[in-house]
Amino acid sequence: MPADTDVPLIVEMRGITIRFPGVLALDNVDFSLRPGEIHSLMGENGAGKSTLIKALTGVYAIDSGSIMVSGEHQSFVTTADAQAAGISTVYQEINLCPNLSVGENVMLGHEKRGRFGIDWKSTFEEAEHHMASLGLDVDSRSILESHSIAIQQLIAISRAMVLDAKVLILDEPTSSLDRGEVEQLFGVIRSLRDRGVAILFVSHFLEQVYEISDRITVLRNGQLVGEHLVEELPRDALVAEMIGRELDDLTAISASAGREVDRTGTPVLRAAGLGKRGMLESADVSVYDGEVVGLAGLLGSGRTELVRLLYGADRPDTGEIDVAGVRQRVQSPRHAMARGMAFSSENRRAEGVVSDLTVAENMILGIQAQRGWLRRVRKSEQDAVVGEYMEALGVRPADPTMPAGNLSGGNQQKVLLARWLATAPELLILDEPTRGIDVGAKADIQRKVAELSAQGLSVIFISSELEEVLRIAQRVVVMRDRRSIGELESSKVNLDHLIDYIAHKEGSVLQ
Template sequence: MVLEVVDVTKEFVGVRALDRVSFKLEPGEVHALVGENGAGKSTLIKVLTGVHRPTSGTLLHRGEPVVFTRPVDAQRAGISTIYQEVNLVPLMSVAGNLFLGREPRRRGLVDWKRMNADAAGVLAGYGIHSDVRRPLGTLGVGAQQMVALARAVATEADVVIMDEPTSSLEPREVETLFSVVERLHERGIAIVYVSHRMDELYRICDRVTVLRDGKHVHTGPLADLSRLELVSMMLGRSVGDIREHGATAFGVDHHAGREPVLEAKGLTSGTRLSDVSVSIRPGEVVGLAGLLGSGRSETARAIVGALPLDSGTVLVGGAALGPGVPNAMRAGVNMLAEDRKAEGIIPNLSVRENIVLAALPQLSRFGVVSRDRQDRIVDTFVKRLRIKVSSPEQKVSELSGGNQQKVLLARWLCTQPKVLLLDEPTRGIDVGAKAEVQALIDELAQEGLAVLLISSELEELLDGADRLVVLKDGAVVGELVGDQLTQDNVLAAIASGDAAAGESRAGESRAGESRAGESTAAESTAAESKAGRSGEGES
């Protein structure tokens, strides 16, 4: 065994995060670690990496008992970690981050020329060709994650822990990651792989360990479990119950007769956005599709006033929206940002304080905020969103990533918005919590909330959106509705970059006027898509 956990228990105030958990990692294997948010995955990783010391139990590294009192102890022992949220230094150069703590030196001084050259060579193998002298924070989230991956792999590690490593990556980068995993496997390096994406787990993992409510549920070859069996272990429900109730998808309610509650017209911002237009009706879920860097997040940020515009207007209820985020909030337009760590949670505040933060002006009378009203709102949304928390006064930083995401959703929902912009709302969330969030969005749409949904998972958009607006290089290249909502059509729109063609195809589909050969192909594609969705719900 390269790494072993024996009967480890970890307790916090009022919470037993791990309850006599055992875990074994063989040299060279790719071992999946799965469970719902709050199951104990993050706590186990922090025990393995020296962030937390176990309350009881033993940690063995290559058969020898070890005690890691801080992360650097685990790193020196050969345990390297890639976290879901990039934990590098944004103001430092890309090269500096890659070689942080192990900079090449010449005569006692950092050899910047050699370090930059070595960094450029290493990162080229990960598809990153940016100037390594620029600050890391100027790169996109996906590129930053690849730098973190390259840094972790470059160290002399015999264990690499990957916590949701693909959550910020586009498909090309995901393939690069998988090739890195294969190289590590061939070198005999063991990998702990945490992900909520079933396709990834079944593609690259050898064995799986399932945690639920802080307890060990199962360890064994992943190939021996069907997807339904794996999910049933994670959720603690029977396969039959999941088959009947677990395939929750967003509702489809076009509300075609209603006027848009939000219209964004001709949004243009430097080289990031070019004449982007989007409209959303009450009760409608509109998805933004496209590769990373296509302008999805920029569109949402422009709508709420967080991205300055060169031209374009945003109308809410027919009235022009003034510049700036405060005007958007007052008009009932709120946004859940992609990076919950940097732009969402306030880690040192409690769950209660994080939830009511945006609603404080509504809760105050003559400048005094009612604590009773706060408590009622918090209690309502903790129950409604099933946020796992020991107390509303618990620090939000102590929650799992999925529960932190639910806290942010609660923050904006308690302001009773008209329009909610969701940028990667299920990023880093496990299967159970993902279904809960999707069901919640469905419920909110049915109640009349207008939703703009951004996701890097195309299946999530196809299943969840009434309409898809496809972006490429900051411009709209197609709009898909009804039977046009297929993966092939989205990819074709991205590849062709022809907005007119995309609009024409959508119009032909609605009118049923396509040529006979094209109609046959379209019907076949739509039928295959429907069959695929049905099969995915039951697989």
């Protein structure tokens, strides 16, 4: 427990547990906020940050635990309840109405009323007063969507001031701001802190977290890892806490990382200086026959953006891509598929598995797309493919006629893997294939990837779990702040080196 326990807590969450079907999203988590502090909530994707915030703002109901705000027990049913208790949230995707004026967005639901309904003049005056108190000079009658995201962000904070917020939650507020805008936002945040507002800050930019926070709480896999004063938590200790270094029972899986890869020939894929405005600054990567290349870096470092550019899901502004030594302009995923690539998205449910189709139909989709929709895949051929991969990947339950949506995350991932493997790709791109799935399924997938690459398949493997990357990939490309910052040979580094490399400050955009 921190030293200054004499300050009364404004928010005190104890033993918060939230269950979703099949997942324990939060497991007995404690969290507290003091007035006049900036408190960062850290953790990788799926650690439970958003769930915790949603529990505090009344979006999710808690299964067990207690929430005290200003010393009173609260059970919020709607966001309006939380707002009434003084908790306001500013989200990354700004939750204001783009069609209304700035002033109205600040005041919606709290407009000044005269005898004949809303008194617009004093409503706008009050909005301007609140904005001015944050040093924001904007025409309050202009339409919200005519302003930049940064200004909209500050307008959203002004709205929180109208609600007389005692707690302000900022969820990834800086992810689409440039440096100057971040400075302006930080100025506002600091002045609010000095007025005694408790600020809960979430960002995946380490530099920003260290720049602004007084205190840091780390979550991992839905559990509390620790609460620290910022000066007592060195950067690499933070990264280690976020990523975790449990010795799991997977170490034995493969000597994959140590396997020698012949890099004398032409790479299967080579990209240099690849970039797209607002997504990725610049990244280099190459993959050889039978090689597994890992992409390591924190969330938001540009891993997914890089592979989306490689696969043609987004089009790069700069840089070049060679496929098997030939310069290509990969324009669409179809294009990429025709050149022997396959991409399994990190967003399993939204961009991968079609939940209403059966397991077998999901597996066949890839082949069908490759052949064109008019050429039917014969039933016997379908059965052969489905049978082979159900067996090889150990899909459970072993019933190809089940709707894929009923499978667990791990088994859905296997179905996706089968879909792409069935198209016999030369290069397989896997984005977070093992996130949020159980250890058994994880092991099955890792084993299959190691096995296939030994037979000559080239793989780009993205994972937030660094141990996994080091275990499977022969080479690791490290990403930070939307660029690739270097390459490491897995056999020559250990986890500590890699963490050091990722966390190291120099070269970051925010120094």
